[in-house]
Structures are given as C-alpha cells and as structure tokens.
Amino acid sequence: MTSKNVSPHPLDPLNAHELKEVVKHARYLWKLDHRHLFAMVQLHEPSKEVINNWKNSDQIERAAKITLWNSATSTVIEAVITVEGKAISFKEIPGAKSPILSTESEKAIKAAKADKRIIAALKDRGIEDPNQVHMETWPIGAQIPKDLDDGRRLIWTPMWQRPTEFANLYAHPINGLHAIVDLDSGEVVFVENTEIIPIPQTPGPYRENQTGANIKLKDLAIVQSEGPSFSLEGWKVNWERWNLRVGFCQREGLVIHDVKFKDQDKERKIAHRLSIAELVIPYGDPSQGAYRKNAFDTGEFGLGNYTNSLTLGCDCLGEIVYLDAAVTTPDGLIKEIPNAICMHEEDNGILWKHVDADGHTEVRRGRRFVVSSIVTVNNYEYGYFWYFYQDGTIEFEAKLTGIVLTVADAIGKDHPSATELEPGLWAPYHQHILCARLDLDIDGEKNSVLEVESFAYPQGEKNPYGGAYETRETLFTKEKESQRLIDPFSGRYWKIVNEQVKNHMDHPVGYKLIPGHTTFPLALPESTIGKKAAFMYKHLWVTKNNDLEKYPAGDYPFQHPGGAGLPEWTKANRNIENEDVVLWYVFGTNHIPRSEDWPVMPVERTGFHLKPSGFFARSPGIDVAPSKPSCH
Ligand SMILES: [Cu+2]
Numbered sequence: 001m002t003s004k005n006v007s008p009h010p011l012d013p014l015n016a017h018e019l020k021e022v023v024k025h026a027r028y029l030w031k032l033d034h035r036h037l038f039a040m041v042q043l044h045e046p047s048k049e050v051i052n053n054w055k056n057s058d059q060i061e062r063a064a065k066i067t068l069w070n071s072a073t074s075t076v077i078e079a080v081i082t083v084e085g086k087a088i089s090f091k092e093i094p095g096a097k098s099p100i101l102s103t104e105s106e107k108a109i110k111a112a113k114a115d116k117r118i119i120a121a122l123k124d125r126g127i128e129d130p131n132q133v134h135m136e137t138w139p140i141g142a143q144i145p146k147d148l149d150d151g152r153r154l155i156w157t158p159m160w161q162r163p164t165e166f167a168n169l170y171a172h173p174i175n176g177l178h179a180i181v182d183l184d185s186g187e188v189v190f191v192e193n194t195e196i197i198p199i200p201q202t203p204g205p206y207r208e209n210q211t212g213a214n215i216k217l218k219d220l221a222i223v224q225s226e227g228p229s230f231s232l233e234g235w236k237v238n239w240e241r242w243n244l245r246v247g248f249c250q251r252e253g254l255v256i257h258d259v260k261f262k263d264q265d266k267e268r269k270i271a272h273r274l275s276i277a278e279l280v281i282p283y284g285d286p287s288q289g290a291y292r293k294n295a296f297d298t299g300e301f302g303l304g305n306y307t308n309s310l311t312l313g314c315d316c317l318g319e320i321v322y323l324d325a326a327v328t329t330p331d332g333l334i335k336e337i338p339n340a341i342c343m344h345e346e347d348n349g350i351l352w353k354h355v356d357a358d359g360h361t362e363v364r365r366g367r368r369f370v371v372s373s374i375v376t377v378n379n380y381e382y383g384y385f386w387y388f389y390q391d392g393t394i395e396f397e398a399k400l401t402g403i404v405l406t407v408a409d410a411i412g413k414d415h416p417s418a419t420e421l422e423p424g425l426w427a428p429y430h431q432h433i434l435c436a437r438l439d440l441d442i443d444g445e446k447n448s449v450l451e452v453e454s455f456a457y458p459q460g461e462k463n464p465y466g467g468a469y470e471t472r473e474t475l476f477t478k479e480k481e482s483q484r485l486i487d488p489f490s491g492r493y494w495k496i497v498n499e500q501v502k503n504h505m506d507h508p509v510g511y512k513l514i515p516g517h518t519t520f521p522l523a524l525p526e527s528t529i530g531k532k533a534a535f536m537y538k539h540l541w542v543t544k545n546n547d548l549e550k551y552p553a554g555d556y557p558f559q560h561p562g563g564a565g566l567p568e569w570t571k572a573n574r575n576i577e578n579e580d581v582v583l584w585y586v587f588g589t590n591h592i593p594r595s596e597d598w599p600v601m602p603v604e605r606t607g608f609h610l611k612p613s614g615f616f617a618r619s620p621g622i623d624v625a626p627s628k629p630s631c632h
Contacts, residue, residue, distance in 0.1 A: 025085030141294030285428030531562025
C-alpha cells in the first residue's frame with residue numbers, strides 16, 4: 001500500500017481539527033450561545049469550475065457550510081465560513097425546521113421517562129421500572145394531531161420493553177402508549193394512551209452468547225501477499241485504470257467524487273459526484289404504533305451521524321484500508337468515527353472467457369474495487385457499497401439489515417398490513433426508498449439523456465417472421481419529459497451521452513443507467529408522506545445541474561408540508577439537452593417481513609448499475625492480463 005500525505009484537496013471532507021476550528025470561529029463571529037445548535041457542519045464544496053481547474057499547487061480556502069438551529073427563535077440559519085474563520089454568508093431560512101438533533105432526542109426521552117402519565121401508563125402495562133423501557137424519538141411522519149399542529153417541532157416516542165439486561169428489545173413492543181414531545185422546549189405536550197395489549201413475551205435473542213451460534217465453516221483467508229492493487233493519495237484512490245475521490249458528508253454519509261477511467265493513454269471523466277441523497281421509509285400499516293413511522297433517515301436525521309466504526313475480519317475481509325470521518329455534535333463537539341469507510345478489492349468471478357473452436361482457451365478473472373460504509377439508524381442497518389469493475393461498470397448496492405420494526409397486537413388478529421412473527425409480535429409492511437443523485441459528466445459536462453426501449457412491429461413487412469425487434473431512443477429535451485418509470489417488459493434503460501464526443505463508429509459516447517431490483521411507492525400521493533416524498537413516484541428524474549439542488553425532498557423535510565425538492569425545481573421545466581445534467585434514480589425494496597427476517601434480518605440488496613455504452617471502442621476487459629499462465 002502506498003499512501004502519500006498530501007495537502008487537502010478541495011473535496012476532502014472536513015477533518016476533526018477543521019471542524020473544531022469552524023465551530024470555534026462561528027461561535028465567536030456570530031456570538032452563538034447554547035441556544036444555537038449545530039444541526040450540520042459539512043464541507044462547503046467548491047463549484048465544479050473551481051474543482052476542474054484546481055491544480056496540486058493551488059491554495060484553496062477550505063470552508064464549511066453550517067446549518068444552525070436557533071432554538072430560541074425556532075429559526076434555521078445557513079452560514080458559510082472558512083476554516084480560518086472568515087465569514088462568507090449568514091442567512092435565515094424562513095419556514096425551515098431543523099432535523100432531529102441527538103441532544104434533543106436525549107432530552108425528549110428523559111422528559112418522557114420522567115412524565116407521571118407515562119410512568120402510570122407503564123404500570124398499567126405491568127412495567128414498574130421505566131428504565132426497562134427503550135424509547136426512540138421519531139418524526140411525526142403523518143398527520144400531526146390537530147390541536148398540536150401549531151408549527152412546533154414535535155416528535156413521538158415508540159417504546160419497547162427490555163425485560164432483561166441484554167434482551168432484544170424489539171421483541172417486546174409496548175402498544176398504545178406514546179409521548180409527544182416538543183423538541184425545543186423538551187416538554188411532553190401530549191400522552192397518547194389508548195389500547196392496552198399484552199406485551200409480547202417471546203424473546204428474540206441474537207447475541208452469540210444467547211444463541212450459542214455454532215454452525216462453523218473452515219477458515220477463509222483473503223491473502224494479497226503483494227498488498228492491495230490500489231493506492232491512496234489523501235482521499236484520492238487509484239485502482240486499475242480507475243481513479244476517484246472518496247468523500248463523506250454528515251447528511252448523506254459516503255459520497256464519491258470525480259470518477260475517471262484511463263482509456264489507453266487518456267484519462268476520461270465519467271462522474272463528478274455520486275451520492276445517495278435521500279432514504280425514506282414509508283410504513284404501510286395504519287395501526288397506532290406504525291402509521292407515523294415514515295422517516296427520512298437522510299434528511300430528518302443526518303445519515304452520516306450514524307456511521308459505524310468498522311471492524312477488520314468482521315465487517316470487511318481481506319486487505320482493507322480505512323478512512324476515518326468526523327462529525328460535529330449539536331452542541332459543537334466533535335465526534336470522530338475511526339474506520340468509517342472501508343476500501344478493498346474483491347475477486348468477482350470470471351470477467352470473461354472463451355474456448356475457441358480449436359480448443360484454445362482464454363479466461364480472465366475479474367476483480368472489483370469496493371468502497372463502503374454502514375450506518376445504524378435505530379433498529380436498522382444500511383450499508384452503502386460502491387463497486388468499480390474492470391469492464392468500466394460502476395455499481396451501487398444498498399445492503400439492508402438490522403431488526404425489523406415491531407408493534408404489538410392481539411395474537412392471531414386480522415391485521416392485514418403486518419406479519420405476525422411471534423404470538424402478538426407484528427412487523428408492519430414498509431418500503432425502503434432511496435434516491436441516488438448522479439452528477440455524471442461523460443467526457444465533459446455537456447450531456448444529454450435518452451430513454452432506450454426494445455419493441456417489436458406487428459407481423460408484416462417490418463417483422464416478416466414475427467421474431468424481429470428493434471430499439472427506440474427518445475431524447476429528453478426538457479426536465480418534465482425525463483420523469484419516467486422503469487419498464488422491464490421493454491427492457492427500458494436510460495443512456496447519458498455526450499453529443500460532442502463521438503466513438504470509433506461516430507456515435508456519441510455514453511453510459512447507461514440500468515435499474516435493478518426496485519419498488520414503487522404504495523402510499524397514496526395525497527397522503528402526508530406521499531406529498532413530502534413526492535420524488536418517489538418516478539424512478540428517474542433528470543435536472544439541469546444546480547449546486548443548491550442536492551436533496552430530492554428538499555433541504556428541510558422535517559415537518560415540511562410537501563412539494564419541496566425535485567417537484568418544485570422541475571416546475572421550471574429547464575432544458576436538459578446538451579447541458580450539465582444530474583440524474584436522480586429512485587429505487588428500493590417493498591419489505592413484507594418474513595419470519596426469517598427475525599430476529600435480525602439477513603442482508604437484502606437493492607441498487608443499480610452504470611455501464612459504458614458506446615463509451616469504449618471495445619471491451620476494456622480485453623486488456624486485463626491472465627491471472628496465471630495457465631489461463632490462456
Ligand atoms: Cu425493511
């Protein structure tokens with residue numbers, strides 16, 4: 001492994017020291033006190049122009065974009081400040097509400113646990129000790145009770161019982177009891193105490209010392225005796241013919257910048273910035289403990305805050321290189337996350353093979369470069385995995401694991417939107433919907449997007465034998481034309497091309513976006529979550545690039561009435577032909593819980609591929625050397 005210490009690149013995430021400086025200077029400059037909470041402190045990413053023209057020797061001013069929540073005036077402030085302490089901007093965002101902050105959650109839970117009404121209601125349910133109760137703070141992702149809906153920031157508290165110290169608490173949901181807490185005052189404003197249902201008692205053990213897990217295989221070691229084939233310069237990775245920059249944001253977590261591939265002697269740009277810009281989980285169960293659980297894990301929590309520190313040989317196997325990350329806490333402290341991002345190579349089976357008619361065989365093993373991180377948001381784990389392949393393909397895969405959310409209901413009841421996992425323990429149906437923001441720059445910024453479909457003419461002149469089919473390409477010229485759904489029957493995919501750069505056959509060079517396993521939202525568009533996450537009703541959106549348009553449900557989804565983000569921006573119906581465009585790809589899973597998802601769900605996957613399509617003159621895999629002399 002060669003790793004050079006280099007001075008920061010404009011896209012390197014802010015490190016712990018820089019974050020500390022930013023907080024210190026911001027407090028001094030703007031006279032911030034304990035009522036100003038640091039909701040987000042992220043790198044203020046320089047414009048594409050600055051980055052494209054940046055040279056190693058250039059000095060750049062590192063700056064942070066700070067989102068502050070002024071809890072005294074209930075105002076969001078967005079500010080930009082350099083690491084050296086120069087103020088660039090400071091403005092209030094009318095109507096915006098801060099995401100849920102960890103310190104506020106802690107305060108809300110403390111208040112709820114101390115509330116006499118809650119304590120009495122827990123007693124009625126057989127719980128004498130409130131310390132046995134695990135509460136979570138969730139945004140009210142549906143209608144806010146009418147008499148409380150006066151613009152306050154409110155959360156509600158689903159609860160579970162942990163009957164013994166190390167029990168799986170999600171096996172024991174407490175039914176019909178929630179505190180609604182004002183996040184800013186920390187006051188319990190309402191206690192919902194409805195139906196009492198016995199707390200399900202079947203334990204859901206999963207820890208090794210509880211289950212005695214003893215199914216063992218023989219050791220599998222990944223050995224790279226010469227070390228891995230990638231090198232790092234700061235946050236820049238060079239692997240095979242690829243180079244890219246790893247990034248990290250408090251809101252989106254793992255980000256990929258500036259992806260290039262060396263084609264013969266020429267370094268060719270493919271992507272400027274790739275991220276998973278939102279993750280929303282609509283719940284399809286109208287029961288009391290479930291219908292509000294429509295959280296935006298990215299926009300309402302800040303996914304990067306929940307990034308795991310990864311463990312060698314457990315989370316990641318082989319010759320691993322980690323990058324550390326850091327985030328600010330709401331009260332301006334710095335939380336370092338060692339081993340936040342994992343990078344390694346994986347054997348990926350055969351890349352290609354052919355046995356000639358004369359018996360001569362050529363076969364190549366394929367390898368992929370993986371950069372990944374995992375977050376834990378309450379009950380669930382999300383792994384974000386970006387893969388880079390030797391044939392020019394980029395793949396994104398979300399790995400979903402953790403524990404399904406649970407509610408209690410009467411044993412064997414007709415409860416049609418949930419699965420009964422154990423007697424009285426129900427797992428509501430829900431969807432995990434992700435939105436990738438793909439700022440692709442195929443051989444340059446000016447790109448166009450086409451839809452490609454396969455179709456057959458009726459039997460006749462154009463289809464004499466009935467088996468003929470062709471493809472049809474439709475160019476999107478305006479944003480509204482590009483809001484499309486998948487169509488597996490026509491093999492629909494989308495191709496992003498550069499009309500100015502032609503391949504060896506005089507066709508525009510391009511990459512195609514290929515949908516993988518996905519879903520379509522079941523929540524009605526007129527529902528609260530349907531309005532707030534309106535982006536999810538199309539699998540594809542294309543927009544004209546604008547650095548201020550980063551998140552598909554808008555910058556502040558918490559208690560937003562809806563319509564922000566993609567639906568709002570695309571009202572302008574901007575030109576997207578031969579422009580710097582961004583593709584937004586919406587994908588996910590419809591999770592109908594199985595008994596086998598309990599007690600901890602085996603990994604489910606959802607994602608997509610970006611594959612070269614007329615970008616290279618021939619397969620880049622041909623240039624890959626045989627892994628052994630006997631492979632050819
Ligand atoms: Cu799920």
